Amino acid sequence: METITMVAKYKTSVKEPGIPGVLKMMEDRFVFAPNDPRLSMNLNVDFRQIKGHKFSKDGSKQALLNLTQDPEKGGGYIFEFNNFPDRNACRDFVGKVLGRFQSAEKPPASRQAEQLSTKELERRMKLLTEDSELQNLHKQLVASGILMDSEFWAARKSLLDNDNYGAPKQRAGFKSAMLADVKPLADGRTNKVTFSLTAETIHQIFAEKPAVHRAFLTYVPTKMSEKDFWTKYCRAEYLHKTKNSVAAAAEAAEDEELAIFLKHDDILADEIRRKIQRVDPTLDMEADLGDDYMHRPDHGILRDGSKETVEGDNEFSRRTLSQDLNRHGSVVLEGRTLDVELGDTRTVAEALARSKQGLSTENSDENVHMEKSERVCRMTEIEDLQAPRSFPVAPLCIKDPREYFDSQQANALKTLGDNGTGMKPMDCNLSAEEAWIYLIGQISQVKVRGFNHPIVQSEAALKVLNGLNQNLSSTKYQFGKNSQESVLDRLPRKIKDDLLNHWSTIQELLRHFWSSYPITAEHLSKKVGRLKDAMTEIYVKLQEIKESVQGDFRHQVSLLVQPMVQEVIRSNLKKSFTKHMSVWRCSRCDLKSVCPTWV
């Protein structure tokens, strides 16, 4: 294919004047060199990075060609040409090249079957960034082309799935700030007091003050408008704040709706009574009464600049701070059960009413009563009259004891019969009779002769002590002072990291290796070939590590490396492999070349 060379200006955005230079388009890349050699604006871009191209209309102000890199990110390479024919030549060229690339790319993309959404990619990226080990593995295996990205993730489907479904969207609960406690704002000049209510605040007021909630449902909008309702509410709150109980009483007498807000909340009181019933019956609540200083003058909690004390049984007595706090706390803990968007007050109120109804039917009084009596039983249980509690361990369950033990016995006898599996039998040239006679003879010999006179022979004892000492000092040297410390910890850091790294890589490779058997398709055999090569490389590296280590550690390292090497060799030599108790025979494949030691 030909190349095109044009005079053009390169610019990063349309409005820039641009850098004059020469654009050269080749089969697979384009190169831009500015006329001014001092500028470092040389471009050399592969067409594969270019995803699309845009251009200005013929006859418009500028003859532009924009080679876009990423449709989402935007940005790219903008070139301005002297005239439209030049531009069009380049445009057609780029169009051809890109078309060719796309047609070349298409088939593999469709073969991959699963087109990855950006979300999926993001999840994978997240997993990789969270787990550095996984990232290393990914980098090593996928980047070097041993595994395909899809293969790598296919083995980790569960990881992706977990992330997918494991975390349902968390619902936000109530704010812990006490929004229902609306503070009036006075502007200081006039006597006007302003309350501001937001949807969130109203929701909380409904939740924490059921009486207000009920009043809202009954009065609005039949008897009064929503605005009037809240004005009344705020007025009541204000009276409450100013602690003017006389004024409150007077106003309540005049306006029965206002009185609702000032009176004790009877729904709340009911609820509290029910809750008290559910309190542990052995708890003596009356004993606490003596500790209550709230009723004394000069005692109490500081709120809004003044002490609050509980006055007698005034109908319009104020709620104390602790009551408010407790109520708020319990509502927050109950959680938000509403699924309605906050906004329209009426719908919120109705939804809240519905959810409450659901709750109240759930724990009917009967239930509560049952629970209570059960509780009493449990609390007043007399331990020594109870049967012993079962142990917290699950007993071993042998389904059919007879089958289990009989088959064990039969098998055991069988092995004894053909004798020689497992342990190497000692060649016993004694008959049973002889052996018994010998043993009894030995015992009686001791009986008759008594003990050797010096029980400890100094020579032997010395040998033993020397041997023990030597053994001890050598093991102490080899294993370090701390028995928990492993050999790995005492190796140089780099070697340790390398070993662990290789170990995890080998495991990953082996997992893929075995999972591609039996080889039924061409791509599987290709994959095995790639895995084989990768393992060969690691084998060589392991040998290098083994040789690089100095003297004392050398033995330890080779002990560590041994199982890895064996695993690699095993994977290359075994022609049949069993997994999940089923035998898969794999076609003979010549993998011997992997292992240099195997000839």
Next chain:
Amino acid sequence: MASSAPPPKLYTDDVSLIVIILDTNPFFWGTLSNTTASNFSFSKFLNHMIPFVNSLLLLNQLNHVVLIAAGVTSCGYIYDSATAVASDGGQKVPAVCSEILSRLEEFVAKDQKLGNGDLRTVGGVMSSLFSGALSLALCYIQRVFRSGMQHPQPRILCLQGSPDGPEQYVAVMNAIFSAQRSMVPIDSCVVGMQHSAFLQQASYITGGVYLKPQQLDGLFEYFTAVFATDLQSRSFLQLPRPVGVDFRASCFCHKKTIDMGYVCSVCLSIFCKPHKKCSTCGSEISHSQTEQLDRKRKLSEV
């Protein structure tokens, strides 16, 4: 026996209860004396072992030693220092020895009688019943544990010669784990030709000492230097540590020692061959599932 134990003793932390398990396998001892040049025999072994028992008793007045014999067909208690003191009251050392020896003789005779009717002995069973002996030891220790708040610190010492019996694998491992649970260390001293994988694991798991003495004629020295130390003192001492432990298991089906095997995914039983059904817990291990997986994989990759 327990009721005759003297009332409140002052058990300090260096008072030990040592249960010694003694290998009385006639085939092992017979072969040992016949074949090896080491010139070691059962009588020589007793020459080291019995003085060791005596020295244990001398180490602390309250030390308690129990001897258990592990034979080929049976195992049993040989000697209990608690009862011996109670019955003989302050006897001299030779009396203790003669008691051990005569009880040992009785045991061997009984073991022989039990074994004679059994065809297995003809084939030459080489392993002793260590699983049974370990269970006896653990039972004895449990009784001591339950005798009161204060009790001596128990440990088990295995003196094994004959090779492991892979058919006892499950029983031995169970004994080892119950010893681990009740914090009883199992010390092991192997006087035989080869290492014992069972005892290596037993000592490793329970935190005991495993030793295979090189100089059998200095056995007494090994005993006193290594195995006489009480648990309290062990924290200050450097005792021999094994270089490696043979962790191989026996399969549950044929009692073979295996390197690689199949593990039931439900109860972790070990088998040397694939089974359709686990013989321990009865779970069905279906092949169809793996085949299905296989098919799925192929479909997804093609």
